Amino acid sequence: xxALVLAEHDNAELKPATLNAVTAASQLGxxxxxxxxxxxxQAVADAAARIAGVSVVLLADDASYGNRLAENIAPLxxxxxxxxxxxxxxxxxxxxxxxxxxAAQLDVAQISDVMKVESADTFVRPIYAGNALATVxxxxxxxxxxxxxxxxxxxxxxxxxxxxxxxAAAANPGNSRFVGAELAKSDRPELTxxxxxxxxxxxxxxxxxxxxxxxxxxKLGAAVGASRAAVDAGFISNDHQVGQTGKIVAPQLYIxxxxxxxxxxxxxxxxxKVIVAINKDEEAPIxxxxxxxxxxxxxxxxxxLEKAL
Amino acid sequence: MKILVPVKRVIDYNVKARVKADKTGVDLxxxxxxxxxxxxxxxxxxxxxKEAGQAEEIIAVSIGPAQAQETLRTALAMGADRAILIQxxxxxxPLAVAKLLKAVVDAEQPGLVILGKQAIDDDSNQTGQMLAxxxxxxxxTFASIVKVVGDGIEVTREVDGGLETVALTLPAxxxxxxxxxxxxxxxxxxxxxxxKKQLDxxxxxxxxxxxxxxxxxxxxxxxAKRAGGIKVKTIEELVDKLKNEAGVI
Ligand SMILES: Cc1cc2nc3c(=O)[nH]c(=O)nc-3n(C[C@H](O)[C@H](O)[C@H](O)COP(=O)(O)OP(=O)(O)OC[C@H]3O[C@@H](n4cnc5c(N)ncnc54)[C@H](O)[C@@H]3O)c2cc1C
Ligand SMILES: Cc1cc2nc3c(=O)[nH]c(=O)nc-3n(C[C@H](O)[C@H](O)[C@H](O)COP(=O)(O)OP(=O)(O)OC[C@H]3O[C@@H](n4cnc5c(N)ncnc54)[C@H](O)[C@@H]3O)c2cc1C
Numbered sequence: 439x440x441a442l443v444l445a446e447h448d449n450a451e452l453k454p455a456t457l458n459a460v461t462a463a464s465q466l467g468x469x470x471x472x473x474x475x476x477x478x479x480q481a482v483a484d485a486a487a488r489i490a491g492v493s494v495v496l497l498a499d500d501a502s503y504g505n506r507l508a509e510n511i512a513p514l515x516x517x518x519x520x521x522x523x524x525x526x527x528x529x530x531x532x533x534x535x536x537x538x539x540x541a542a543q544l545d546v547a548q549i550s551d552v553m554k555v556e557s558a559d560t561f562v563r564p565i566y567a568g569n570a571l572a573t574v575x576x577x578x579x580x581x582x583x584x585x586x587x588x589x590x591x592x593x594x595x596x597x598x599x600x601x602x603x604x605x606a607a608a609a610n611p612g613n614s615r616f617v618g619a620e621l622a623k624s625d626r627p628e629l630t631x632x633x634x635x636x637x638x639x640x641x642x643x644x645x646x647x648x649x650x651x652x653x654x655x656x657k658l659g660a661a662v663g664a665s666r667a668a669v670d671a672g673f674i675s676n677d678h679q680v681g682q683t684g685k686i687v688a689p690q691l692y693i694x695x696x697x698x699x700x701x702x703x704x705x706x707x708x709x710x711k712v713i714v715a716i717n718k719d720e721e722a723p724i725x726x727x728x729x730x731x732x733x734x735x736x737x738x739x740x741x742x743l744e745k746a747l
Numbered sequence: 748m749k750i751l752v753p754v755k756r757v758i759d760y761n762v763k764a765r766v767k768a769d770k771t772g773v774d775l776x777x778x779x780x781x782x783x784x785x786x787x788x789x790x791x792x793x794x795x796x797k798e799a800g801q802a803e804e805i806i807a808v809s810i811g812p813a814q815a816q817e818t819l820r821t822a823l824a825m826g827a828d829r830a831i832l833i834q835x836x837x838x839x840x841p842l843a844v845a846k847l848l849k850a851v852v853d854a855e856q857p858g859l860v861i862l863g864k865q866a867i868d869d870d871s872n873q874t875g876q877m878l879a880x881x882x883x884x885x886x887x888t889f890a891s892i893v894k895v896v897g898d899g900i901e902v903t904r905e906v907d908g909g910l911e912t913v914a915l916t917l918p919a920x921x922x923x924x925x926x927x928x929x930x931x932x933x934x935x936x937x938x939x940x941x942x943k944k945q946l947d948x949x950x951x952x953x954x955x956x957x958x959x960x961x962x963x964x965x966x967x968x969x970x971a972k973r974a975g976g977i978k979v980k981t982i983e984e985l986v987d988k989l990k991n992e993a994g995v996i
Pocket of ligand 1: 638639640641642664665666667668679680681682683684685695696697698699700701702703706716717718719722734735736737760784785867
């Protein structure tokens with residue numbers, strides 16, 4: 439049994455989500471190889487080779503992989519799949535974009551967002567916004583799956599010394615082209631990797647008011663999250679959305695400010711270790727899952743909390 | 748250009764799913780069902796393209812039980828021109844849905860297929876990408892803007908780091924994210940008109956597609972419940988609890 443993990447990276451840096459995926463892949467019970475498909479991505483391959491438990495890194499370095507277009511990367515993975523029993527990617531927007539394309543070309547079902555590996559063919563995955571957990575057994579000979587970062591501890595980033603093999607690029611179908619990106623630049627920790635998250639909801643009222651969330655986050659060394667309503671209202675950009683259709687997070691501490699606690703939001707954060715809710719409505723459903731609830735006006739409570747730290 | 752819009756009948760997003768006592772699945776008896784919210788966004792986008800003169804015909808298609816006709820009627824009332832139901836009471840996995848949709852695409856030859864990025868019941872987030880793979884078409888997933896540019900499209904996608912734009916040749920697949928548009932409500936006259944629009948009912952066998960599942964569901968359980976917490980009265984108490992009880996700051 440050998441599993442191939444698709445590395446998450448931006449050509450310069452290996453992203454931490456890869457480490458959780460390596461752990462999930464190793465729980466399948468065999469060797470773990472990592473595929474780095476990128477452009478000028480030698481440093482990423484070097485980092486992948488240092489991950490504990492990885493025996494081989496495949497580096498496909500080609501201009502056509504520079505932006506990880508699914509149309510280009512899926513055929514590469516399909517061409518390698520003959521050597522592997524399982525193909526694993528983190529449940530990131532990139533993994534979600536590429537892997538179903540691979541599964542369909544291999545004529546196997548994909549198992550999405552695996553939270554737990556029961557055995558080499560049996561997995562637990564959330565359905566209905568995490569309100570139910572399904573244990574599914576795959577009858578396909580090859581397993582193709584995305585794995586939820588919060589379900590698996592990160593493999594050690596150092597200590598390994600995998601062999602790096604350079605492989606040729608697959609044919610480029612030429613039907614898609616990268617035009618540009620508007621990526622949020624921030625010195626704050628990444629949402630899915632942060633130990634503490636401060637999230638704001640519709641209760642913030644305006645994008646200007648979000649500065650009190652950001653200021654509290656900076657005091658705590660935290661990442662900034664948001665509800666869908668806050669993103670829809672334009673208070674903050676989409677990459678901050680936590681929930682069923684946004685990011686799934688499980689920090690040590692999640693502070694929900696002016697967020698009511700809709701099931702779609704809870705789906706993204708209810709596995710946090712400690713949840714704090716600040717809301718002026720004592721009936722807000724968020725209080726049902728919060729470890730510590732404070733019924734208060736957020737415009738007073740948040741600056742006060744920052745001062746008290 | 749024709750646009751094909753697959754729409755799925757799912758549990759209403761306001762309803763909290765309950766697991767059946769025998770752990771075989773989620774209890775859907777007497778539960779309010781609606782069109783998957785992402786698919787409403789897909790229908791709306793198709794209508795806007797037609798209103799802009801960029802498409803001539805919108806075909807809604809659903810795979811599901813007889814009641815999925817209601818979902819298709821909703822799409823027709825919003826503005827789709829005709830509908831196809833591939834009727835089945837079986838659980839149809841995304842790969843099988845994609846194979847059926849490919850057969851519909853082969854028959855209808857649309858220039859664009861707009862799907863939801865995920866169905867809110869099974870949360871798979873696969874079908875559009877799988878259909879794209881089976882057809883060898885490019886895909887613009889998690890779309891927040893779809894523009895027809897020349898003889899292709901440009902799709903702005905919601906990605907983990909922010910937004911990304913890709914240019915795709917046509918025909919292509921698009922999957923919708925939440926902020927692509929705000930779907931319209933069907934007006935009463937349009938609901939009446941929709942009753943007269945064409946709705947063909949087919950079976951998987953008509954398309955010669957094998958839909959047998961590849962995954963066996965061994966059990967479906969409720970996740971562990973969080974133990975209820977407490978209310979604190981002051982910021983001082985909160986900080987004290989976080990420091991000394993929870994030890995997280
Ligand atoms: C298909 C679909 C997918 C979705 N996906 C997501 C998702 O991924 N993530 C997500 O978050 N949502 C998602 N939603 C939306 C979700 O249903 C809710 O609408 C949303 O989470 C509500 O956001 P909110 O709690 O910020 O706003 P509201 O529900 O409006 O709550 C605002 C809260 O702020 C409080 N408040 C107001 N003013 C103050 C004040 N001065 N001080 C203190 N408290 C105050 C109010 O008491 C209220 O509880 C989705 C919905 C659908 C249909
Ligand atoms: C334990 C379990 C029990 C289940 N029980 C049932 C059940 O009783 N009844 C039931 O209907 N489903 C049931 N399902 C769900 C069924 O398996 C899913 O329909 C299938 O797996 C597709 O996944 P998805 O809808 O999440 O696909 P996604 O890939 O998330 O869907 C994306 C998009 O594809 C399109 N699409 C997907 N499916 C269809 C469709 N059928 N018709 C038209 N367009 C579609 C839509 O545009 C949708 O937005 C069950 C699943 C599990 C795990």
